[in-house]
Amino acid sequence: MFHKIVLMLLFFVVAAVFYFSWLSDPSLSTETYLPGWLLNWSNHYYNLRTAVPFVAVGFLLELYTEQNNINEVNNNKNLNFIQNIIIAAIIVSVAEGGQFLIQRRSPDLMDIFYGIVGSLIGALGYNLLKKIKNAKQT
Numbered sequence: 217m218f219h220k221i222v223l224m225l226l227f228f229v230v231a232a233v234f235y236f237s238w239l240s241d242p243s244l245s246t247e248t249y250l251p252g253w254l255l256n257w258s259n260h261y262y263n264l265r266t267a268v269p270f271v272a273v274g275f276l277l278e279l280y281t282e283q284n285n286i287n288e289v290n291n292n293k294n295l296n297f298i299q300n301i302i303i304a305a306i307i308v309s310v311a312e313g314g315q316f317l318i319q320r321r322s323p324d325l326m327d328i329f330y331g332i333v334g335s336l337i338g339a340l341g342y343n344l345l346k347k348i349k350n351a352k353q354t
Contacts, residue, residue: 219283226276230307233269237311240320266308266327267334273304274338282346297339304335 236244243259244250258265277300285291308331312323 270334274335
């Protein structure tokens with residue numbers, strides 16, 4: 217059950233990434249449900265706002281991979297880590313590539329960089345929390 221919840225959260229975050237990446241207004245001013253302080257922050261730190269949801273993507277990918285490979289004896293954690301970063305890079309590249317088709321939007325290579333860095337931070341954060349948890353148990 218936990219495995220399915222993590223997968224649904226991951227799909228929700230990826231869907232949110234695509235939704236916000238493919239809005240016709242990059243300033244997000246049409247999104248009236250977002251608080252003003254968040255709109256101001258996201259417009260001031262334009263590329264950094266790409267990294268924020270990818271922190272969650274990196275974290276959830278690591279959690280999903282660990283839950284998926286829990287019964288495997290020869291689990292290569294470094295290979296899984298690299299695989300998850302590649303998956304996050306593909307997600308951010310598709311999100312940015314889709315902007316070619318949207319009027320008033322243009323893809324930005326820095327957004328791809330920030331998305332990959334965000335997923336790295338999320339994945340490393342997950343592994344750090346896991347090490348802290350394991351250290352407290354011993």
